[in-house]
Amino acid sequence: MIEIRALTKSFTLYNQGGAEIPVLAGAALHVAPGECVALTGASGSGKSTLMRMIWGNYLLASGSIRVGDLELAEAEPRQIIALRRRTLGYVSQFLRVVPRVPTHEVVAEPLRVLGVSAPESRIRAEAMLARLNLPRGLWGLSPTTFSGGEQQRVNIARGFVHPYAALLLDEPTASLDAKNREVVLALIEEAKARGAAILGIFHDEAARARVADRELDVTSFTPRQA
Amino acid sequence: MMGKLETMTAAVDAPLLAVDGLTKMYGARVGCTDVSFNLWPGEVLGIVGESGSGKSTLLSCLAGHLAADAGRVVFATRDGPRDLRALSEPDRRRLGRTDLAYVHQNPRDGLRMGVSAGGNVGERLMAVGARHYGSIRDAALDWLGRVEIDEGRIDDRPSAFSGGMQQRLQIARSLVMAPRLVFMDEPTGGLDVSVQARLLDLLRGLVREMGLSAVIVTHDLAVVRLLADRLMVMKGGQVVEQGLTDQVLDDPQHAYTQLLVSSVLQV
Amino acid sequence: MREAAYNFAYLDEETKRMIRRAILKGVAVPGYQVPFASREMPMPYGWGTGGVQVTAACLVPEDCLKVIDQGADDTTNAVSIRKFFQRTAGVEVTERTAEATLIQTRHRIPEAPLSEGQILVYQVPIPEPLRFLEPSETETRKMHALQEYGVMHVKLYEDIARNGEIATSYAYPVKVEGRYVMDPSPIPKFDNPKLHRSSALQLFGAGREQRIYALPPYSAAVSLDFDDFPFAASKAPHDCDLCGAAESYLDEVIIDDAGGRMFVCSDADFCRTRREAGHAGQLAAGEAA
Numbered sequence: 001m002i003e004i005r006a007l008t009k010s011f012t013l014y015n016q017g018g019a020e021i022p023v024l025a026g027a028a029l030h031v032a033p034g035e036c037v038a039l040t041g042a043s044g045s046g047k048s049t050l051m052r053m054i055w056g057n058y059l060l061a062s063g064s065i066r067v068g069d070l071e072l073a074e075a076e077p078r079q080i081i082a083l084r085r086r087t088l089g090y091v092s093q094f095l096r097v098v099p100r101v102p103t104h105e106v107v108a109e110p111l112r113v114l115g116v117s118a119p120e121s122r123i124r125a126e127a128m129l130a131r132l133n134l135p136r137g138l139w140g141l142s143p144t145t146f147s148g149g150e151q152q153r154v155n156i157a158r159g160f161v162h163p164y165a166a167l168l169l170d171e172p173t174a175s176l177d178a179k180n181r182e183v184v185l186a187l188i189e190e191a192k193a194r195g196a197a198i199l200g201i202f203h204d205e206a207a208r209a210r211v212a213d214r215e216l217d218v219t220s221f222t223p224r225q226a
Numbered sequence: 227m228m229g230k231l232e233t234m235t236a237a238v239d240a241p242l243l244a245v246d247g248l249t250k251m252y253g254a255r256v257g258c259t260d261v262s263f264n265l266w267p268g269e270v271l272g273i274v275g276e277s278g279s280g281k282s283t284l285l286s287c288l289a290g291h292l293a294a295d296a297g298r299v300v301f302a303t304r305d306g307p308r309d310l311r312a313l314s315e316p317d318r319r320r321l322g323r324t325d326l327a328y329v330h331q332n333p334r335d336g337l338r339m340g341v342s343a344g345g346n347v348g349e350r351l352m353a354v355g356a357r358h359y360g361s362i363r364d365a366a367l368d369w370l371g372r373v374e375i376d377e378g379r380i381d382d383r384p385s386a387f388s389g390g391m392q393q394r395l396q397i398a399r400s401l402v403m404a405p406r407l408v409f410m411d412e413p414t415g416g417l418d419v420s421v422q423a424r425l426l427d428l429l430r431g432l433v434r435e436m437g438l439s440a441v442i443v444t445h446d447l448a449v450v451r452l453l454a455d456r457l458m459v460m461k462g463g464q465v466v467e468q469g470l471t472d473q474v475l476d477d478p479q480h481a482y483t484q485l486l487v488s489s490v491l492q493v
Numbered sequence: 494m495r496e497a498a499y500n501f502a503y504l505d506e507e508t509k510r511m512i513r514r515a516i517l518k519g520v521a522v523p524g525y526q527v528p529f530a531s532r533e534m535p536m537p538y539g540w541g542t543g544g545v546q547v548t549a550a551c552l553v554p555e556d557c558l559k560v561i562d563q564g565a566d567d568t569t570n571a572v573s574i575r576k577f578f579q580r581t582a583g584v585e586v587t588e589r590t591a592e593a594t595l596i597q598t599r600h601r602i603p604e605a606p607l608s609e610g611q612i613l614v615y616q617v618p619i620p621e622p623l624r625f626l627e628p629s630e631t632e633t634r635k636m637h638a639l640q641e642y643g644v645m646h647v648k649l650y651e652d653i654a655r656n657g658e659i660a661t662s663y664a665y666p667v668k669v670e671g672r673y674v675m676d677p678s679p680i681p682k683f684d685n686p687k688l689h690r691s692s693a694l695q696l697f698g699a700g701r702e703q704r705i706y707a708l709p710p711y712s713a714a715v716s717l718d719f720d721d722f723p724f725a726a727s728k729a730p731h732d733c734d735l736c737g738a739a740e741s742y743l744d745e746v747i748i749d750d751a752g753g754r755m756f757v758c759s760d761a762d763f764c765r766t767r768r769e770a771g772h773a774g775q776l777a778a779g780e781a782a
Contacts, residue, residue, distance in 0.1 A: 315639075319639060319641065338626065338647070340626075341626070342651060342655075344650070348647070348650055349644065349647050352644075352646035352647060353641060353642075353643025353644075354643070357718075358719060358720045359721050359722050362650065363654075381654045
């Protein structure tokens with residue numbers, strides 16, 4: 001489902017004299033449907049970068065990233081947009097939303113863009129929020145004022161409200177209490193069971209051990225500094 | 227799988243707007259030069275750049291308010307693709323009342339200030355032949371609701387409205403004919419931050435519900451981040467970079483884009 | 494009678510030719526505003542300079558001229574224009590609608606039906622019906638050319654929204670022969686039906702704005718309206734207090750300091766003709782006494 005070959009990435013900082021910072025070289029990985037692969041490695045080793053490249057957020061310098069049938073190296077923006085809408089979900093560590101929009105709408109939005117009716121989207125969004133134990137009183141409020149853990153749960157709800165065939169999870173359990181951590185791990189297990197290919201970053205070793213089928217140390221992709 | 231279906235539909239459908247080599251000179255000075263892009267149905271394209279970058283010139287050329295010097299602007303009309311530049315003026319104006327819409331930065335430029343809110347919204351309906359007062363008024367009421375203007379204000383003139391309300395009224399007036407493509411010039415410019423957020427939310431909802439395509443010119447990167455699927459960065463009349471909005475903002479490839487992104491506090 | 498120092502009907506022949514060309518074009522394209530080189534006339538703008546030039550271009554020595562202002566032959570404006578043409582053209586004049594071959598009017602159409610061979614010349618202050626919503630002349634010309642008349646209905650919409658009905662009571666716009674929207678000059682909307690398929694040739698002259706337009710005999714002039722708010726000609730709900738006419742346009746006349754008032758036909762000739770035929774209104778006896 002997710003396949004990466006001979007991937008390199010570097011950033012060129014034109015405003016700092018054109019300094020070129022290589023971040024990944026020769027990266028390769030494969031995630032099959034129903035499989036969960038955990039990325040490991042010290043912070044700064046390129047885990048999040050790799051994930052953002054699969055998301056289409058960072059461009060690749062060379063190599064290949066395939067998600068489903070789409071080759072990201074050649075994809076047009078609209079193909080990536082369609083991929084994100086239908087196939088690929090992403091739970092990042094940051095929540096970026098239009099201020100003022102109530103939480104239940106934020107969570108329902110991925111369904112709305114897929115053409116699911118407003119009432120059905122709302123029912124599914126609220127079921128997900130309830131499962132993640134977000135107090136009902138918060139559903140009508142914008143998540144911009146929520147605590148870190150609450151925002152994290154809104155993000156997770158958005159990522160799991162639609163059954164994406166592939167999922168990218170960046171620290172999904174980071175700021176959660178035990179009860180909600182358990183809910184998220186169950187969600188991941190259910191996603192695997194229905195055949196989703198999952199690539200995750202988990203600092204939480206116990207969580208990693210529980211849901212990940214394999215681990216991949218991205219340190220091996222870190223370019224040697226010239 | 228879904229991916230295959232995606233690729234297949236992509237091959238079949240056509241862009242709503244195909245721009246090729248669009249150039250506008252002001253004498254020896256460059257307005258915009260050699261701009262090319264495709265806009266697909268349902269897509270929102272953001273155009274950013276500093277003042278004088280040519281983004282407003284480009285928008286005016288696309289909308290037909292300015293005559294470009296070279297290039298093609300092919301719009302998929304209901305009767306097939308037509309180069310807007312080659313269209314006769316009557317046809318272009320007709321299109322401008324039906325399938326195309328333009329939202330001005332200053333609502334005063336897009337509204338009739340001496341005409342009630344209902345009259346402003348209803349004008350285009352009457353222009354295409356609506357002759358039943360009751361149904362025109364119903365349509366106006368429906369649209370005021372959609373842009374969150376109280377029904378009781380339908381007979382008030384826009385001069386009695388706040389800036390944010392005027393802008394929402396302009397949007398209702400522009401969208402009442404359910405156009406397929408909307409041009410917006412700094413639609414949230416000149417509004418308070420809280421009012422901006424409300425407007426952005428509204429626009430997002432309308433774009434989604436109506437399947438609208440839009441070209442939005444702005445200098446506000448936060449606006450494009452939230453509204454635009456794709457982003458085009460202009461400098462000195464040229465497109466220096468284009469791509470997926472978050473990719474261009476988070477992994478800018480051009481020196482100018484990097485400068486632009488690093489110049490704002492946080493987007 | 495005619496003063497020899499003046500060319501017939503005051504204007505020189507070249508000017509009359511120029512105006513006739515504009516009139517012919519106006520007749521050929523009903524409702525279209527033809528620009529013409531309006532001359533300085535020996536009267537101020539707003540006193541009918543456009544109508545006077547059209548009349549001058551149409552008059553022949555055999556004509557019989559009638560001039561009315563608000564329906565009356567004896568108001569200052571009507572009297573001075575009539576005298577002007579008596580002095581400069583020496584034509585016969587009349588107050589009888591049926592006798593006149595050319596009638597110059599301000600703000601009214603005579604009540605008696607006009608006939609073939611008669612010409613009705615209107616004095617027009619603002620010929621552009623779109624001016625209310627569109628101040629740019631370039632733009633209004635384009636709107637006429639492209640038949641973009643949506644704004645006319647916006648004006649009527651505003652009327653209904655504010656007043657519950659179409660409150661426009663004069664200068665009510667009409668669509669001519671399904672093509673041009675035309676301002677019929679500030680006649681009451683009561684007169685609008687008389688524009689439609691009239692047997693007479695109707696000519697409109699705007700001196701300050703330098704425009705001439707025309708309704709050839711029997712052309713269609715349909716008042717704009719909404720399906721659910723149809724056009725209705727309206728008048729004061731009274732009979733004429735002098736002649737008793739129920740179906741003529743009335744003027745309200747205040748007759749004393751106590752608020753007493755009477756309604757009389759605005760068309761003075763129509764009223765007199767009826768009274769001569771023996772019709773009498775509520776206050777007619779008082780007048781006779």
